[in-house]
Amino acid sequence: xxxxxxxxxxxxxxxxxxxxxxxxxxxxxxxxxxxxxxxxxxxxxxxxxxxxxxxxxxxxxxxxxxxxxxxxxxxxxxxxxxxxxxxxxxxxxxxxxxxxxxxxxxxxxxxxxxxxxxxxxxxxxxxxxxxxxxxxxxxxxxxxxxxxxxxxxxxxxxxxxxxxxxxxxxxxxxxxxxxxxxxxxxxxxxxxxxxxxxxxxxxxxxxxxxxxxxxxxxxxxxxxxxxxxxxxxxxxxxxxxxxxxxxxxxxxxxxxxxxxxxxxxxxxxxxxxxxxxxxxxxxxxxxxxxxxxxxxxxxxxxxxxxxxxxxxxxxxxxxxxxxxxxxxxxxxxxxxxxxxxxxxxxxxxxx
Amino acid sequence: xxxxxxxxxxxxxxxxxxxxxxxxxxxxxxxxxxxxxxxxxxxxxxxxxxxxxxxxxxxxxxxxxxxxxxxxxxxxxxxxxxxxxxxxxxxxxxxxxxxxxxxxxxxxxxxxxxxxxxxxxxxxxxxxxxxxxxxxxxxxxxxxxxxxxxxxxxxxxxxxxxxxxxxxxxxxxxxxxxxxxxxxxxxxxxxxxxxxxxxxxxxxxxxxxxxxxxxxxxxxxxxxxxxxxxxxxxxxxxxxxxxxxxxxxxxxxxxxxxxxxxxxxxxxxxxxxxxxxxxxxxxxxxxxxxxxxxxxxxxxxxxxxxxxxxxxxxxxxxxxxxxxxxxxxxxxxxxxxxxxxxxxxxxxxxx
DNA sequence: TTGTAAGCGTTATCAA
DNA sequence: TTGATAACGCTTACAA
Numbered sequence: 259x260x261x262x263x264x265x266x267x268x269x270x271x272x273x274x275x276x277x278x279x280x281x282x283x284x285x286x287x288x289x290x291x292x293x294x295x296x297x298x299x300x301x302x303x304x305x306x307x308x309x310x311x312x313x314x315x316x317x318x319x320x321x322x323x324x325x326x327x328x329x330x331x332x333x334x335x336x337x338x339x340x341x342x343x344x345x346x347x348x349x350x351x352x353x354x355x356x357x358x359x360x361x362x363x364x365x366x367x368x369x370x371x372x373x374x375x376x377x378x379x380x381x382x383x384x385x386x387x388x389x390x391x392x393x394x395x396x397x398x399x400x401x402x403x404x405x406x407x408x409x410x411x412x413x414x415x416x417x418x419x420x421x422x423x424x425x426x427x428x429x430x431x432x433x434x435x436x437x438x439x440x441x442x443x444x445x446x447x448x449x450x451x452x453x454x455x456x457x458x459x460x461x462x463x464x465x466x467x468x469x470x471x472x473x474x475x476x477x478x479x480x481x482x483x484x485x486x487x488x489x490x491x492x493x494x495x496x497x498x499x500x501x502x503x504x505x506x507x508x509x510x511x512x513x514x515x516x517x518x519x520x521x522x523x524x525x526x527x528x529x530x531x532x533x534x535x536x537x538x539x540x541x542x543x544x545x546x547x548x549x550x551x552x553x554x555x556x557x558x559x560x561x562x563x564x565x566x567x568x569x570x571x572x573x574x575x576x577x578x579x580x581x582x583x584x585x586x587x588x589x590x591x592x593x594x595x596x597x598x599x600x601x602x603x604x605x606x607x608x609x
Numbered sequence: 610x611x612x613x614x615x616x617x618x619x620x621x622x623x624x625x626x627x628x629x630x631x632x633x634x635x636x637x638x639x640x641x642x643x644x645x646x647x648x649x650x651x652x653x654x655x656x657x658x659x660x661x662x663x664x665x666x667x668x669x670x671x672x673x674x675x676x677x678x679x680x681x682x683x684x685x686x687x688x689x690x691x692x693x694x695x696x697x698x699x700x701x702x703x704x705x706x707x708x709x710x711x712x713x714x715x716x717x718x719x720x721x722x723x724x725x726x727x728x729x730x731x732x733x734x735x736x737x738x739x740x741x742x743x744x745x746x747x748x749x750x751x752x753x754x755x756x757x758x759x760x761x762x763x764x765x766x767x768x769x770x771x772x773x774x775x776x777x778x779x780x781x782x783x784x785x786x787x788x789x790x791x792x793x794x795x796x797x798x799x800x801x802x803x804x805x806x807x808x809x810x811x812x813x814x815x816x817x818x819x820x821x822x823x824x825x826x827x828x829x830x831x832x833x834x835x836x837x838x839x840x841x842x843x844x845x846x847x848x849x850x851x852x853x854x855x856x857x858x859x860x861x862x863x864x865x866x867x868x869x870x871x872x873x874x875x876x877x878x879x880x881x882x883x884x885x886x887x888x889x890x891x892x893x894x895x896x897x898x899x900x901x902x903x904x905x906x907x908x909x910x911x912x913x914x915x916x917x918x919x920x921x922x923x924x925x926x927x928x929x930x931x932x933x934x935x936x937x938x939x940x941x942x943x944x945x946x947x948x949x950x951x952x953x954x955x956x957x958x959x960x
Numbered sequence: 961t962t963g964t965a966a967g968c969g970t971t972a973t974c975a976a
Numbered sequence: 977t978t979g980a981t982a983a984c985g986c987t988t989a990c991a992a
Binding site: 265308310311312313314315317318321323325330332334337338339341343344345347348349351352354355360361362363364365366367378381382383384487488489491492514515517518520521522524525543544546547548549551560 | 616659661662663664665666668669672674676681683685688690692694695696698699700702703705706711712713714715716717718729732733734735838839840842843865866868869871872873875876893894895897898899900902911
């Protein structure tokens with residue numbers, strides 16, 4: 259009842275209950291091997307003494323830590339620009355909580371660091387499973403995990419990037435199609451995209467999908483790579499708005515760049531959505547707060563996090579895990595999208 | 610060199626080096642008690658075998674986990690709206706990394722949960738120190754920590770809320786003064802504030818400071834409490850814009866609400882900054898991306914995180930820690946602030 | 961300088 | 977159903 263100052267161990271509980279430490283262990287863990295009477299007695303004494311299992315001892319004995327490891331790339335800019343990570347952590351955390359697991363986080367300063375932290379965790383047994391994010395093409399982490407198949411590991415990425423590791427796949431290609439077709443259905447035939455950094459795995463997937471689908475639909479498409487910051491988004495937008503014929507719609511790979519793009523349009527007196535449609539990849543409060551509110555491709559990141567946690571727990575339990583698809587993207591139509599300016603003539607009206 | 614499948618222990622290293630396990634331990638930990646020759650030999654064999662200390666065993670033997678605990682309130686909305694937490698985590702993580710510490714995170718679903726997670730960590734010894742955020746007035750966590758003085762604990766909050774616990778104080782009162790005086794110097798005599806939830810400790814501090822300072826300066830001040838979401842920010846803005854005489858400047862307690870407020874102004878054809886000045890408390894990419902770009906009160910949250918980490922490490926080392934001040938807020942002037950509309954007449958022009 | 965052995969607090973095996 | 981007792985892998989006091 260009362261929290262004890264001195265640590266109370268199972269031996270204290272054993273003495274108080276008048277039984278051995280092993281009986282106590284069985285009783286406290288709900289395992290067979292003790293009579294109901296002593297079990298009752300032990301539980302009572304344990305509660306009375308305020309006993310709680312020592313984490314390190316438990317980990318040592320069971321080689322199980324009840325922790326899941328996540329290495330975050332140290333890029334304060336990216337980390338704070340992207341609501342994604344925090345939402346993912348929320349989802350992970352809430353699902354882990356249900357199983358009394360916690361999330362162990364370390365920060366890597368560069369890619370080598372990233373790998374060595376993972377190596378450390380694998381070797382020291384400090385976590386029960388690993389979650390891999392932001393895989394790049396030919397990512398060294400994949401080889402590392404293949405060399406250590408005993409460590410459960412889940413990747414969140416397009417399956418083409420994960421080399422056969424258990425994967426929670428994001429449908430970036432499908433989402434690309436959704437957006438292009440949405441714009442096409444509004445009448446747009448000349449669209450542009452302000453993408454994220456080229457070396458990121460999902461940028462690569464998106465790049466490929468966009469090229470393919472726009473070609474297929476006979477839509478003019480132009481892509482500029484930026485770095486997710488408002489400055490880079492504004493910059494790319496300025497360049498795109500000076501191209502002739504000017505694209506009638508721009509898709510931004512994140513919300514900050516979309517907002518920055520909308521600001522540029524406003525400054526240049528390019529009316530949104532009358533003269534220019536804007537879509538943001540990944541939805542957030544920013545899109546709602548903007549004026550006009552920005553149409554966005556949203557996904558339930560929280561649910562992704564929960565799903566990822568559940569899959570890792572399965573892996574830890576030794577179950578087979580098939581690749582699972584993230585909750586699908588959904589287009590949230592707001593006020594920043596509309597038909598292109600009088601289709602045919604738009605291309606001529608500016609020179 | 611090559612990663613081993615089977616776990617290699619100090620006994621393996623001992624056998625390979627032809628010495629005892631304790632000699633190995635001394636050698637590997639750089640402690641005196643072994644000759645340079647054997648130390649050399651042991652280090653060499655350890656590397657050859659790919660030995661790494663087992664985390665659980667080390668924790669058990671030293672009662673030291675090299676982990677710091679952080680409980681996050683599960684409010685996906687707040688967590689993702691606020692770049693603050695992610696930036697703080699980045700700062701914490703980077704400083705902890707330098708000392709090979711990691712961050713253990715759990716998610717609490719409500720206040721009771723919060724306390725019981727902390728209790729659990731204290732009792733099971735799963736972390737070496739705790740970081741407390743978002744303290745409320747009369748927060749139960751303070752009593753908990755006072756009842757367990759053996760657990761190092763740092764609070765990030767105004768010192769008036771932390772009941773004597775080691776504290777990294779944020780100067781919310783001072784910051785309030787900075788903003789009010791800035792607006793006053795521009796000529797504003799009628800300002801409003803869209804605040805965060807009333808029950809939050811720092812809202813309370815800000816509320817008090819604002820009332821006091823505006824009274825002192827003879828400035829008309831009105832405050833509406835919202836909940837950090839764009840909807841609530843937009844709502845509050847609408848109400849404030851319909852008050853007579855209309856405030857000539859609005860301060861928002863976070864950036865999302867500031868952006869939403871700016872959108873409302875734009876919709877109502879209230880020109881920013883000509884007719885209305887806007888300031889955001891806490892700076893982020895949103896403010897830069899907005900149009901007009903939003904003047905904001907920024908602070909180096911990353912540095913706060915690093916500072917907090919260093920203080921906790923000191924506490925863990927048993928050093929005394931005096932209360933420390935967070936890096937100061939700084940006003941970043943952008944395009945959303947300016948003098949009020951022809952002072953005297955502004956109040957009359959609307960009825 | 962070195963090795964032996966006793967913790968650290970559990971879990972789990974094996975006789976009794 | 978019980979209670980010794982041996983892991984788990986490391987640190988460290990104490991002997992040699």
